[in-house]
Amino acid sequence: MTIAAVERTGLLGKLIDAEQERFKTLHPRSAAAWQEGGRNFLYGGPSHWMRRWAGGFPIYVDEADGAHIRDIDGRDYIDFCLGDTGGMCGHAPEAVTEAALCQLKRGTTMMLPTEDSLWVGAELSRRFGPKYWTLTTSATDANRAAIRIARMITGRRKVLVFSGCYHGGVEEAHVEIRDGRVGMRNMIHPNGVDHDAVTRVIEFNDVAALEAALAHGDAACVLAEPLMTNFGMIPAAPDFHRTLRDLTRRAGVVLVIDETHTLSCGPGGYTAENGLESDIIVAGKAIAGGIPAGVFGLSRETAERLWTLVPHVNPRERQSAHLGFGGTLAGNALTIATMRAVLEKVLTPANYQRMIATATDLADSIRELIAANRLPWHVTQIGARAEIMFMPRQPRSGADVIAGRQPDLETLLHAFYMNEGILVTPFHTMLLMCPATSAHDVERHTAVFVEFIDLLRRAGVI
Numbered sequence: 001m002t003i004a005a006v007e008r009t010g011l012l013g014k015l016i017d018a019e020q021e022r023f024k025t026l027h028p029r030s031a032a033a034w035q036e037g038g039r040n041f042l043y044g045g046p047s048h049w050m051r052r053w054a055g056g057f058p059i060y061v062d063e064a065d066g067a068h069i070r071d072i073d074g075r076d077y078i079d080f081c082l083g084d085t086g087g088m089c090g091h092a093p094e095a096v097t098e099a100a101l102c103q104l105k106r107g108t109t110m111m112l113p114t115e116d117s118l119w120v121g122a123e124l125s126r127r128f129g130p131k132y133w134t135l136t137t138s139a140t141d142a143n144r145a146a147i148r149i150a151r152m153i154t155g156r157r158k159v160l161v162f163s164g165c166y167h168g169g170v171e172e173a174h175v176e177i178r179d180g181r182v183g184m185r186n187m188i189h190p191n192g193v194d195h196d197a198v199t200r201v202i203e204f205n206d207v208a209a210l211e212a213a214l215a216h217g218d219a220a221c222v223l224a225e226p227l228m229t230n231f232g233m234i235p236a237a238p239d240f241h242r243t244l245r246d247l248t249r250r251a252g253v254v255l256v257i258d259e260t261h262t263l264s265c266g267p268g269g270y271t272a273e274n275g276l277e278s279d280i281i282v283a284g285k286a287i288a289g290g291i292p293a294g295v296f297g298l299s300r301e302t303a304e305r306l307w308t309l310v311p312h313v314n315p316r317e318r319q320s321a322h323l324g325f326g327g328t329l330a331g332n333a334l335t336i337a338t339m340r341a342v343l344e345k346v347l348t349p350a351n352y353q354r355m356i357a358t359a360t361d362l363a364d365s366i367r368e369l370i371a372a373n374r375l376p377w378h379v380t381q382i383g384a385r386a387e388i389m390f391m392p393r394q395p396r397s398g399a400d401v402i403a404g405r406q407p408d409l410e411t412l413l414h415a416f417y418m419n420e421g422i423l424v425t426p427f428h429t430m431l432l433m434c435p436a437t438s439a440h441d442v443e444r445h446t447a448v449f450v451e452f453i454d455l456l457r458r459a460g461v462i
């Protein structure tokens with residue numbers, strides 16, 4: 001079944017308008033709060049990301065608990081967005097809340113370690129492979145630090161990334177290939193940074209392009225998610241990671257694997273599930289249960305290269321050697337306490353098993369509906385995370401997503417979902433499970449997805 005392209009824009013536009021009107025009617029208090037916020041916040045809310053929801057404005061949260069959010073209009077939502085991953089532990093998980101309360105009473109940020117940090121360091125190495133770790137306040141910061149270190153130890157400037165990637169507020173990665181040209185990533189406004197000077201961008205899974213890019217000899221690092229999660233979901237082709245590792249090693253290029261989103265795969269992320277080897281590994285978001293935190297870990301070899309520039313422990317060098325990135329609040333006692341609670345009590349093997357089983361049920365139910373209705377869509381599941389994409393096959397690269405993506409259909413689905421009490425990540429259709437996501441939540445999602453298909457059919461879109 002195909003969807004008629006010409007008619008689609010008009011029809012979908014009308015349906016989106018209708019859903020946004022319904023959204024306004026259902027959310028008078030959030031609408032008023034949004035108006036008020038616009039008077040003092042640069043982009044309406046405390047973060048510019050909060051304006052990206054498909055209803056036209058965000059719901060204002062009264063309370064969040066487990067897999068559910070209640071807004072100030074008294075409406076309840078099943079939250080499959082989970083703070084775009086930061087809430088993967090579920091909202092207000094007891095173990096994290098208790099650890100936070102306990103630590104808050106004993107001091108939050110002293111720029112000194114607590115003993116809990118010893119447990120956390122050992123656990124990070126146990127999960128992700130032996131590494132030398134540093135904490136940051138976000139995954140963005142962890143990526144920036146990884147890039148800085150890669151430049152220090154290689155003496156090279158460029159960061160090699162894959163088109164369609166997102167690694168947070170990392171300037172070097174704000175690029176993509178569109179119509180054969182390199183430009184700013186979709187929807188990021190240019191700011192005068194000369195990406196030619198600092199970045200190489202190629203398509204994911206393109207080994208020939210990778211070889212050619214590395215042959216220039218100017219890349220300090222490859223910065224990559226193990227599979228791409230920020231442009232819909234783009235799986236790695238079989239053997240791509242082995243090739244990526246071989247080629248970067250041969251070229252003396254630092255391989256940075258960003259596991260921030262792929263923590264959904266299991267206790268040690270995609271890396272542990274698939275035996276990846278990286279020089280630097282990065283994670284963040286969910287890792288401290290929603291308390292701002294990132295981590296990056298260096299392999300022994302990478303750490304030793306760095307230590308030749310900035311000595312490991314040398315009291316005489318105390319004032320002269322530092323790494324050139326910030327983070328006064330990084331690794332503070334509160335973060336460490338909550339990270340310990342997450343790793344010890346929330347993101348446990350048993351909870352992963354549960355989350356992944358729930359995601360499998362959800363993905364299977366959508367797949368069945370897609371097949372039964374002969375729709376040209378697909379679902380990809382990676383651990384506790386599922387992605388609905390309005391294209392017939394899994395993309396192999398950013399170019400495939402650009403060619404096949406249907407942004408209006410995504411907007412309509414998201415607005416419809418919100419009106420029916422379901423939240424998904426606003427940037428693409430990602431549904432994430434937390435330990436508290438229940439079979440009932442999945443059933444409700446399936447029922448709403450059926451209603452969405454009916455809506456499209458009644459409107460003549462499909």
Ligand SMILES: Cc1ncc(COP(=O)(O)O)c(C=O)c1O
Pocket residue numbers: 084138139140141143166167168169225230258259260261284285
């Ligand atoms: C893969 C990946 N890395 C890093 C980041 C940055 O995370 P944060 O915005 O929490 O710094 C993101 C954000 O979405 C991400 O998707």
